[in-house]
Amino acid sequence: MKFPDRSALGDMLGTGAIVGMGLFALFLLVAPSIIVLIISFDTRAFVSFPPQGFTFDWYLRVFEQRVLVEAMLNSLQVGITVTLLCIIMGVPTALVCVRGQFRGTTALSIFVLVPHMVPGIVLGVAVLFAAAAIGISPSIGLQSISITVFVLAVMVRTLMSRLQRMDPALEEAAANLGASPFQTLRTVTFPLLMPAILAGAVFTFIEGFDNISVAIFTHGFRDRPLPVELLALVQTTNTPLVAAVSGVQIVLAIIALIVVAASIGLEGVNE
Amino acid sequence: MVTISAPPDKPRRMDWLFDKLLSGQGIWPAVPAIIVLTVVAVIPFVMLLSLGVSEFSVSRGQIIDQTFSMRHVTSVLTDQLYWTTFQRSMSLALTTTAICLLLGYPVAYVFLIGGKWTRRMILILTIAPLLTSGIVRTYAWLVILGGRGVLNTAMMNIGLIDQPLRIVNTHWAVLIGMVQIHLPVMILPLIAVMSRHDRKLEEASANLGATRMGTLRNVVLPLSAPGIGTGAALVFTLSYTTFVVPQLLGGGNYLNAATMIYEQVVYSLEWSKASVMSMLLMSSCLVVLVGIALVTNHFTGWTRGRQG
Numbered sequence: 001m002k003f004p005d006r007s008a009l010g011d012m013l014g015t016g017a018i019v020g021m022g023l024f025a026l027f028l029l030v031a032p033s034i035i036v037l038i039i040s041f042d043t044r045a046f047v048s049f050p051p052q053g054f055t056f057d058w059y060l061r062v063f064e065q066r067v068l069v070e071a072m073l074n075s076l077q078v079g080i081t082v083t084l085l086c087i088i089m090g091v092p093t094a095l096v097c098v099r100g101q102f103r104g105t106t107a108l109s110i111f112v113l114v115p116h117m118v119p120g121i122v123l124g125v126a127v128l129f130a131a132a133a134i135g136i137s138p139s140i141g142l143q144s145i146s147i148t149v150f151v152l153a154v155m156v157r158t159l160m161s162r163l164q165r166m167d168p169a170l171e172e173a174a175a176n177l178g179a180s181p182f183q184t185l186r187t188v189t190f191p192l193l194m195p196a197i198l199a200g201a202v203f204t205f206i207e208g209f210d211n212i213s214v215a216i217f218t219h220g221f222r223d224r225p226l227p228v229e230l231l232a233l234v235q236t237t238n239t240p241l242v243a244a245v246s247g248v249q250i251v252l253a254i255i256a257l258i259v260v261a262a263s264i265g266l267e268g269v270n271e
Numbered sequence: 272m273v274t275i276s277a278p279p280d281k282p283r284r285m286d287w288l289f290d291k292l293l294s295g296q297g298i299w300p301a302v303p304a305i306i307v308l309t310v311v312a313v314i315p316f317v318m319l320l321s322l323g324v325s326e327f328s329v330s331r332g333q334i335i336d337q338t339f340s341m342r343h344v345t346s347v348l349t350d351q352l353y354w355t356t357f358q359r360s361m362s363l364a365l366t367t368t369a370i371c372l373l374l375g376y377p378v379a380y381v382f383l384i385g386g387k388w389t390r391r392m393i394l395i396l397t398i399a400p401l402l403t404s405g406i407v408r409t410y411a412w413l414v415i416l417g418g419r420g421v422l423n424t425a426m427m428n429i430g431l432i433d434q435p436l437r438i439v440n441t442h443w444a445v446l447i448g449m450v451q452i453h454l455p456v457m458i459l460p461l462i463a464v465m466s467r468h469d470r471k472l473e474e475a476s477a478n479l480g481a482t483r484m485g486t487l488r489n490v491v492l493p494l495s496a497p498g499i500g501t502g503a504a505l506v507f508t509l510s511y512t513t514f515v516v517p518q519l520l521g522g523g524n525y526l527n528a529a530t531m532i533y534e535q536v537v538y539s540l541e542w543s544k545a546s547v548m549s550m551l552l553m554s555s556c557l558v559v560l561v562g563i564a565l566v567t568n569h570f571t572g573w574t575r576g577r578q579g
Contacts, residue, residue, distance in 0.1 A: 007482060008482070010482075010484070011482040011483050011484050011485075014483070014484040015483045015484065018377045018380050018381075018487075019377065019380070019381055019384075020377075021373075021374065021377040022377030022378045022379075022380060022381035023381070024374070025374040025375065025377060025378045025454060025458075026378060026381075026392075026393065026396050028374070028451055028454065029396050029397065029400055029451070029454060029455065030396055030399075030400075032408060032411030032412060032414075032415060032451065033399075033400070033403065033407075033408070033411060035411060035414060035415060035421055036407065036410065036411045036414060039414060046419075047414055047417070047419070047420075048419050048424070049414070049419075049420065049421040049424050049425075050424075085307075088303070089303050089304040089307060090304070092300030092301060092303070092304070093300065093301040093304040095300060096297075096298060096299075096300050096301040097301070100297070100298065100301075101297075102297060102298060104298075108298070108301060108305075111305070111308065112301075112304060112308065115308060115312045117508070118312075118316075118553065119508065119511075119512035119529075119552060119553060119556065120512070121512055121513075121514060121529050121532060121533070121549070121552075122319075122512070122549045122552060122553050123312065123315075125319065125532060125536055125545060125546070125549050126312075126315035126316050126318065126319040126549070127311060127315045128536065129315065129318055129319055129322055129334070129542060129546065130314060130315035130318040130319070132329070132334050133318055133334045133337075145307070145311055146311060148307070148311075149307065149308055149311040149312045152304060152307075152308070180286060180290045181289070181290045182286050182289035182290045183286070185289075202402075206402050209404075210403075210404040210405070210406075212405065212406060212515055213512075213513070213514070213515075216533065216537075217536060217537075227404060227405075227406055230404070230406045230407075230410075231406055231515070231518070231519070234406060234409075234410050234413065234519055235518075235519065242410055243410075243414070245407075246404075246407040246410055246411070249403060249404045249407045250403055250407065252402075253399060253402040253403040253404075254399070256402045257395065257398060257399050257402055260398070260402075266391065266394040266395065266398060267394065267466065269394075269398055269459070270459055270460075270462060270463040270466075
């Protein structure tokens with residue numbers, strides 16, 4: 001029997017080490033969320049591991065806390081507003097960026113994409129100060145519009161990547177058959193763009209619902225969104241209540257993941 | 272004779288307006304977005320810049336009596352506290368970026384050599400955390416690293432330690448949280464590069480007698496340089512400017528630039544210092560990003576040279 005020579009053995013060990021490291025990293029990605037889910041069903045009134053017993057009580061209690069329910073409704077409102085604004089402004093902008101026939105489409109797309117590369121905290125501070133200078137106090141409205149500005153880029157990028165890979169022949173065919181530009185847009189381009197709009201809507205809704213870096217500076221004093229409420233709750237509470245709120249959020253994330261996978265596919269997220 | 276069939280829909284009255292807007296392929300449809308971005312992003316940034324170089328007072332949430340002054344810029348730049356804070360942020364963000372690369376690259380390699388289901392699984396595990404609230408994911412680390420947390424309980428049960436280790440509220444907790452939370456952002460661009468990868472290159476390399484490690488070093492790694500650059504830039508920006516992780520895992524006494532800005536704006540109302548710090552945060556971030564871009568460019572240029 002022949003032993004594998006030194007380099008082959010080293011090769012196997014090296015590959016094994018890299019694959020092992022990769023599996024460890026993947027485990028690291030998912031383990032914390034699973035632990036939180038497990039704890040949210042614990043019967044004890046303090047967070048400890050392993051849990052004892054099984055109960056849905058903490059989830060019921062989340063919806064009994066008026067502060068938390070109101071925070072969720074506020075965040076829901078922000079999420080929906082951000083999504084609608086991003087669709088209304090993002091779809092035409094993406095069309096112009098990809099189909100526009102004038103110099104400066106690149107400049108336009110950079111202008112739209114840059115706000116998302118600015119640190120959220122800096123954007124939040126800037127909006128708060130600018131609003132204060134003209135006497136506007138923070139509110140759900142201010143929070144929604146600033147998060148919209150922050151994430152419009154995500155919507156536009158998702159739509160642009162879809163538009164760039166769309167077959168122009170389809171639209172040309174519609175035009176050749178006598179459709180007006182608006183009819184072409186409505187009957188050909190829009191239906192083809194729908195999956196990307198849906199995926200973009202999921203991303204922008206999640207950002208509107210979960211964003212903290214912009215929200216913490218721009219949210220209304222009385223209308224605290226869920227992330228702000230949660231940040232305070234995490235620092236003051238040691239019951240599985242927070243785990244249950246997290247559980248609700250994790251379920252939301254899973255739904256979002258399924259919608260994205262069904263609309264543009266998981267690979268599409270990366271393009 | 273040529274028959275032209277009627278368009279499927281009867282033109283409506285408003286249609287000519289939309290046609291007019293669209294037919295020129297002009298800039299008009301983008302105007303609402305341009306106006307909103309100008310009002311809510313561009314103007315606020317100019318204001319932020321102007322507040323940094325002014326003297327003003329805040330009364331009932333309103334800015335009054337603004338006059339030009341460099342006092343706050345100089346006072347921030349000469350105060351040792353700010354230098355230490357920015358240094359702490361910088362070293363934390365750079366360490367996070369390096370560890371994320373170290374952990375993320377192997378995942379991308381598994382993605383590269385894996386089959387259809389491995390790839391799908393990696394995509395799910397990477398994208399799901401990005402759709403989950405950052406606070407929830409940070410809270411998970413409080414549960415794991417806390418005094419009676421998962422890690423301490425497990426280590427005490429197997430007799431590794433007698434007393435629970437104090438991990439939360441230390442530099443280590445912040446680093447661990449930072450790495451885990453920003454890991455997906457590193458993995459995604461790497462995966463994007465790997466899935467565009469031509470498998471024939473590796474086969475060629477193997478046929479020419481290269482070992483797997485040799486192929487990784489000489490073929491896969493140089494080709495994935497753009498992904499490394501993108502991932503590093505994203506992770507750096509996020510971990511340099513986040514305040515959730517330091518706030519929750521570092522306890523009240525761990526200050527980085529972002530938590531300091533937060534405290535200045537919300538608690539101590541030192542808005543001029545916060546303006547100066549925000550500008551410093553952004554410009555120092557930009558300097559590192561340009562550095563990352565230059566290094567990436569250097570390595571991709573090297574690959575192109577080899578191909579040509």
